[in-house]
Amino acid sequence: MSKNNQDVLNRPIHLKMLIGFSLPTILSMVFMSIYTTVDGLFVARLVNTDALSAVNIVMPMVFIATGIGTMFGSGGNALVAKKIGEGKKQEAREDFSLLLFTSFVVSLVISVLCFVFLKPLLRLLGSDDNLMTYCIEYMYPILIAMPFTVFGMMLSMSYITVGKAHFGLWMSILGGVLNIVLDGLFIAIFKWGIAGAAIATSIGYVTTSIIGLVYFFVNRKHELYIVKPKLRWHTIIKSCTNGSSEMIGVFAGSIVAILFNNILMRMAGSDGVASITIMLYVQELFNAVYRGYATGIAPVISYNFGRDDSVRLKRIHSISTKVILLASFVLTSVCIVLAPTLVEFFAGDNQSVLEMAVHGFRIFAISCLFVGINVYSSSLFTALNDGKTSAILSFCRTVVFLVVPVLVLPMIIGLDGVWWSMPIGELLSFAMSVYYFRKLYFRKVKA
Numbered sequence: 338m339s340k341n342n343q344d345v346l347n348r349p350i351h352l353k354m355l356i357g358f359s360l361p362t363i364l365s366m367v368f369m370s371i372y373t374t375v376d377g378l379f380v381a382r383l384v385n386t387d388a389l390s391a392v393n394i395v396m397p398m399v400f401i402a403t404g405i406g407t408m409f410g411s412g413g414n415a416l417v418a419k420k421i422g423e424g425k426k427q428e429a430r431e432d433f434s435l436l437l438f439t440s441f442v443v444s445l446v447i448s449v450l451c452f453v454f455l456k457p458l459l460r461l462l463g464s465d466d467n468l469m470t471y472c473i474e475y476m477y478p479i480l481i482a483m484p485f486t487v488f489g490m491m492l493s494m495s496y497i498t499v500g501k502a503h504f505g506l507w508m509s510i511l512g513g514v515l516n517i518v519l520d521g522l523f524i525a526i527f528k529w530g531i532a533g534a535a536i537a538t539s540i541g542y543v544t545t546s547i548i549g550l551v552y553f554f555v556n557r558k559h560e561l562y563i564v565k566p567k568l569r570w571h572t573i574i575k576s577c578t579n580g581s582s583e584m585i586g587v588f589a590g591s592i593v594a595i596l597f598n599n600i601l602m603r604m605a606g607s608d609g610v611a612s613i614t615i616m617l618y619v620q621e622l623f624n625a626v627y628r629g630y631a632t633g634i635a636p637v638i639s640y641n642f643g644r645d646d647s648v649r650l651k652r653i654h655s656i657s658t659k660v661i662l663l664a665s666f667v668l669t670s671v672c673i674v675l676a677p678t679l680v681e682f683f684a685g686d687n688q689s690v691l692e693m694a695v696h697g698f699r700i701f702a703i704s705c706l707f708v709g710i711n712v713y714s715s716s717l718f719t720a721l722n723d724g725k726t727s728a729i730l731s732f733c734r735t736v737v738f739l740v741v742p743v744l745v746l747p748m749i750i751g752l753d754g755v756w757w758s759m760p761i762g763e764l765l766s767f768a769m770s771v772y773y774f775r776k777l778y779f780r781k782v783k784a
Contacts, residue, residue: 350652352660359633361502365493366629367622368509371516374618376534379520381683386611386690388531389683391471393614394463394598395479395535397591398451402444402483404591406490408584409440411635411719412576414494417561418636419722421498422643426560432576435566437491437550439573444487448480463598468607474532482539485546492549498636499559508549512541579724593735596743597755604752605693612694613755615683616701623668627661627709631716638720654717654774661709672702693752700756707760707767714770726773734766 381389413436420429451458455476456469464472489512496505516537523533554563577584594617601609634653641649672679676698677691684691711734718727739762746754746761 350649350656352656355634355637355653355656355660358502358637359630361506362493362497362633363626363629365502365506365509366625366632368506368513369489369493370621370625371513374622375513375517375520376538377614377618378683379524380531380534381611381615383524384530386684386687387468387607388471389614390598390607390610391464391468391475391531392534393594393610393617394459394468394472395475396617397462397594398476398479398483399486400591400594401447402479402486403490404584405440405444405447406487407494409436409487409576410491410494411632411716412579412724413491414498415579415635415639415720415722416572416576417495418498418639419643421560422640427564430561430564431567432569432572433495433553433561434563435569435572436576437488437563438566440487440491441484444484448483451476451480462595463602463610465602471531474530475535478532478535478539482542485539485543488546488550489542492546492553494632494635495553495561496549497633499561501559502633504552508545511548512545515544516541575724579719579722579727593739593743596740600743600747600755604747604755608687608690608693609752611684611687611690612697615680615690615694616698618683619672619679619698620701620705623672623705624708624712626664626668627712628716630657630661630664631713635716635720638717639722642721657713657717658710658774661713665706665709669702669705672705673699676702697752697756700753701759703760704763707763710770711763711766714773718773730766730770730773733769734762738762738765738769 377389377392380392413433417429417433420426420432455473459469459472459476462472489508493505493509496502496508519537519540520534523529523537527533529536550563553561556562597613598610601613605612634657638650638653641653676695680691680694680698684694711730715727715730715734718724718730739758742758742761743755746758748754750757
């Protein structure tokens, strides 16, 4: 960590310090979520809602890329930040460089396999014959850019570790603005349709990732930069296991999205898929705030954990839970009250989608009460280098507590069962997070 960053980390822990430290990351996450949200808005308005449904069907592939990047980024940076706190600076650089290379190889292999099995994969994701052409057009650029999407997620977390979260924010703003401008150019002017949206998103990821790689290769003023990596299998394994909870969360989110798409395609056709797409877009913008805060303060937690400073760690936890609970109440209220306005941005004049999405979104929005604590709890244990607990929380939240309701409730109460599955799953996860806070956190952070 740079001297300036260490100065910040050594300041007394209070609300202003934590908000100031995490704010660039919160804004960065919001802009990153805008990438695909803007695609959806342009596609819904300038193409049609069937194309919007196709974007949602392909979206799990974007989740996979961000999941890999989040796994290496959160798990790796927790390890790297801890080593810097312990004074092992050169080893931290070597590990950082090794994880960058490893993530590139993994994402490249996955991208190639997806190209080979493209049509069967799209059918698995929920596409039918009517949407297949749209899905293929959107999928090609996304797969080509997958390694850069992974780098983008990794590097955004590494900026925080070196005390340059504001640089990560500028990169996210650049990518978001570039995506918006190119969406307008490719879709509205060039008439490239859904393919133009995917190309715009991909260019945003590629541009910011290349700048980030150059930054960490050229800038040697900070304590973390790219060097010749040393192969340490325990580093790769530890980073993957420690960051597995975040990856599980994203991957399981992909599974849930696939289930939503398939169930809604069967129950309500493409209008149903378009409705859930709108809900997920709006929810993702709000969830970015939670992820940004949890990711932003993770290096603070890891650094103080490396120094064994239990007083500061307990202070961080106390402030964080209060802030997140307040934000959860505010954002949930906004979603419920402004549901028609938020949905109309995407649905436009499609009255069928508008009515279905507004009704569903007001139910769906209740989950926002619990998501913040659930995101924070997983990130907290990752920052404490307890990947096992973090993975358990993520797995239960996104698989056990959500997949079961989304499979069972629609058979009992019909279409409303799809909307209610998310609040119920998040509520169960919230209860589990509170349990682990009480049972494990204060054991790790001893007075």
